[in-house]
Amino acid sequence: MNEVRRVISIVVENESSVLSRVAGLFAGRGYNIETLTVAPIPNSKRSRITIATKGDERTIAQITKQLNKLIPVYEVVEHNEMVEKEMVLVKFPLSEPLADIEVLCEAYNGTIVNVGVDMCIGMVADEPCRIKHFIEASARFNPIEIVRGGVVAIER
């Protein structure tokens, strides 16, 4: 069957064991987690977990249903029409041309966020496919370290 990529938002009770319930469900039933982000929802006792996953349509449907069965889960949203962003931090050596790095970051709606004695850090927040392209493009500047965040999404 055809694998599709899907972003799922899960609104949960903000309690200590809830992330392990969600992650454990994915592990126990053999579902994929491509990225996972979690943070409290402002002004509430709830948190939002955003998971990017892959699977055939039946698997995705099962993931949604199984998540809904978890007691501390309020809402599961399978995103279709969404704005989806991911963040990446890249550390470059200052032996590379700083101006060129800055131009690259700006091309991807990013910027240089820190410059030290021998390195600088670029930050880009954009759609996941653009992040992938940015990482590919930054390879020519010999990055020392690349730290990718998970996906966050909001329904349009």
Place this chain on the structure above:
Amino acid sequence: MQMNGAQMVCEALVAEGVKTVFGYPGGAIMNVYDAIYKQDGFEHILNRHEQASVHAADGYARASGEVGVAMVTSGPGFTNAVTGLATAYMDSIPLVVISGQVPQILLGTDGFQEIDAIGISRPCTKHNYLVRDIAELPRILKEAFHIARTGRPGPVLVDIPKDITAEMGEFVYPESVDLPSYMTIPKVESSAIELAVEAILKAKKPLIYIGGGAVLSNASEAIRAFAELSQIPAVETLMALGVMGAENPLRLGMLGMHGNYASNMAMSETDLIISLGARFDDRVTGKLSEFAQYAKVIHVDIDPANISKLVAVDYPIVGDVKEAVEMLVSGLKGKVQTKQYDDWREILARYDALYPQSFEDSDEIIKPQWVIERLGETLGEEAIVTSDVGQHQMWAAQHYPFDRPRQWINSGGLGTMGFGLPAALGAKKAFPNKTVINVTGDGSILMNVQELVTASEYKIPVINVILNNHFLGMVRQWQTFFYEERYSETDLTFQPNFKALAEACHGIGYDVTTKEEFDMALKDAIEQDKVAFINIQVARFENVLPMVPANAALNNMMLPKIANPDKGEK
């Protein structure tokens, strides 16, 4: 009212109407046991192993429909209970299990008898709690019972650190629960029912397929009325035996790996499956890609996750089985023609005549199937029958005439050896006036045999019928068929003296080698007020048939030799 956490636990159990708690004390749960000592709201049964406590609570729940309650200590007490939790989880049995935990100050320090109970039990409970504040305890206990018994039922664990059971707090037991994130019972949509009714009226070969959910939903009466009205034949899973009643002319039998010929052929040829609280388990479907290839599927299930999990469903109906079936009956009334499916039932009757559920009896040696049929003739509807897991379980399922739901208690989903005896204790506690028989094997019975002592101490006289073939029979059967008779570690010739073992535990034992001896032993055991072992030497190499080999299509059955080729056409 001010009281400590331990007293709160007792008060909550009383408030929930709990009459019997099965358990085993230990360090971290001692405060609660101290409170139990001082109360008389419920009885406590001291099992001799925590696994048995949970199985006993489970047997109690299956027999009565009430929430079963077990209590264990932390660490090894809890880990021993895990098999019981998983058994109940797989069969959706409502339990509340209370475990002690190390004091909060020791949590996460690898303290003595500390284990992460919440982490371990997460995949085998419907929900679990670690209590972190005495103020939360009454609410959590209330929620635990509510979650266990509503929606798709299941076991709930409440893990309570020792300092919480010692701490004083204000006890007000909540009257209701406030769980906005918890879906209980989705209301059956009448539009879904209408579509299903249309599909039933259009079908030529419809088949009612009944699962354990029908028992949990107490839907037996409604389902019998549905079948009666529509004259649609029905098959039952291992978990649903008794829903239709053995004598019901519309009941074809059990389907699946050890289902009878007519049931499996019906499922293979039907054009409309009406699934009522069943979940298309692999032991039912056989090879999935060849399962019921001509069928559209109506699937009634309280758990939306079961719908289209394994088999694509054309007419999903989410909700309580009983409610949905009652709505189907109203929808079909006046529309369905009673003769509509006569041809289909005739085909199935021919299949049943061709290969009825049968076995070749013997005068020289007791056949295990004979024992079950004899039990059925002698006890019939009166008895509750529990079982362990293996050949004896399948023979009991095939040959005992179950007439009502909750009469047959076994571990279907997890397949837990050692379930039968403690479950029988639980069932007998729920129904002290009924005869409770545990059909077991010489392998399974040793996996919780210590419960003989519990049975004797509390005078819970259950009768264990041991079909003794000196083999781990079901594994041996697979080795015969699929491993060229290499009987790797399945020969149980070296075994205890079962009669003496029962007697050593203050019970009564019988060694049986003839049919007459069995009749006498059973009669005597029923009259005695003691836990009994009836140890029966049965035919060693008898196989459970029919059998669908693992991952073969459901109509690809190994059949017994004595079919009736003259009775069927084809």
